[in-house]
Amino acid sequence: MFDLYVVGAGFSAASGAPRETEILPRIFSQPKNKPLAKILTEVLYPDTADWPAKVSFQEVISRLDLIRYYRPYPNIDYNLIDQCENRLMQEMVWILHPDNTGLNQDLYRLFVHDLAGNADFLSFNYDLVLEQALADLGETIDLHLDLTDHPVSVSREANPSRTLLKLHGSINLKFCPQCKTIFRFMHINAKDQYCLDCGSLLNYFLVAPTLFKAYELPAIRDIWYAALIRLIRSEQISFIGYSLPDSDLLTYQMLDTAFRMNGKKQRVYLVNGPHFNPVKFINIYGKNLINTKFYFEEWVEKHKEGLNH
Numbered sequence: 001m002f003d004l005y006v007v008g009a010g011f012s013a014a015s016g017a018p019r020e021t022e023i024l025p026r027i028f029s030q031p032k033n034k035p036l037a038k039i040l041t042e043v044l045y046p047d048t049a050d051w052p053a054k055v056s057f058q059e060v061i062s063r064l065d066l067i068r069y070y071r072p073y074p075n076i077d078y079n080l081i082d083q084c085e086n087r088l089m090q091e092m093v094w095i096l097h098p099d100n101t102g103l104n105q106d107l108y109r110l111f112v113h114d115l116a117g118n119a120d121f122l123s124f125n126y127d128l129v130l131e132q133a134l135a136d137l138g139e140t141i142d143l144h145l146d147l148t149d150h151p152v153s154v155s156r157e158a159n160p161s162r163t164l165l166k167l168h169g170s171i172n173l174k175f176c177p178q179c180k181t182i183f184r185f186m187h188i189n190a191k192d193q194y195c196l197d198c199g200s201l202l203n204y205f206l207v208a209p210t211l212f213k214a215y216e217l218p219a220i221r222d223i224w225y226a227a228l229i230r231l232i233r234s235e236q237i238s239f240i241g242y243s244l245p246d247s248d249l250l251t252y253q254m255l256d257t258a259f260r261m262n263g264k265k266q267r268v269y270l271v272n273g274p275h276f277n278p279v280k281f282i283n284i285y286g287k288n289l290i291n292t293k294f295y296f297e298e299w300v301e302k303h304k305e306g307l308n309h
């Protein structure tokens with residue numbers, strides 16, 4: 001059995017969550033977001049007319065993160081960059097809101113029930129698909145975060161049964177830029193919300209792969225460190241629907257470091273479908289990589305068949 005599942009966008013696709021390159025066209029097709037598309041085109045992609053169909057959401061927020069950090073252009077209003085990023089994240093929260101997704105919950109419950117054993121999870125997804133499946137089966141989850149529930153305090157289990165490390169944040173979380181407190185919202189909405197302690201406007205806890213903005217948050221450093229330790233200690237890891245995008249250099253380094261520190265003994269399975277080019281994974285894991293060529297749905301189905309025979 002697997003010790004650890006690492007899940008990306010392809011894992012959530014069966015929930016109705018859009019694929020990476022469907023997100024921006026969907027956001028910009030709304031008339032209210034035309035000004036946003038115009039600004040982003042001018043700042044990020046002035047020479048590429050059809051960029052929204054070619055670029056992932058995470059690449060755009062990574063580029064905004066880089067621009068904010070290095071401030072390479074003298075004539076840009078950097079408050080506008082912040083506003084654009086905030087607007088994009090607001091739209092993303094709506095796209096991934098459980099009311100707007102939620103297809104094929106049976107598949108996820110089957111996965112957790114039949115395949116996940118006692119495994120823990122690393123997730124690069126902002127959505128709540130995995131949390132929902134775990135909660136439906138009565139599992140309690142440790143997010144490895146010191147959270148304040150908003151608006152009310154929810155009673156928590158003393159000993160959570162699963163660890164789920166969300167390396168890029170989550171749509172139901174926001175953080176205070178002043179006190180660094182992380183708030184978990186029972187009711188997800190896109191309205192402005194304020195810190196219960198200091199009154200500051202809260203930021204979305206959706207993290208760009210570059211991590212520049214989030215690196216000041218102790219919570220994010222803790223989650224990444226916990227992920228590294230989990231990776232090192234795992235004997236069998238399965239990657240589901242995670243493509244290791246070029247923008248995510250830190251993840252590449254973390255996987256590579258963990259494999260070396262593990263003594264290069266761990267076996268690693270890829271569940272990314274038949275058309276995925278596994279070269280980046282082979283560069284890290286070499287002969288320890290097993291490319292199943294199955295999509296997530298097929299893989300769950302195969303295991304179900306296997307269990308019945």
Ligand SMILES: [Zn+2]
Pocket residue numbers: 176177178179180181195196197198199200
């Ligand atoms: Zn605060």
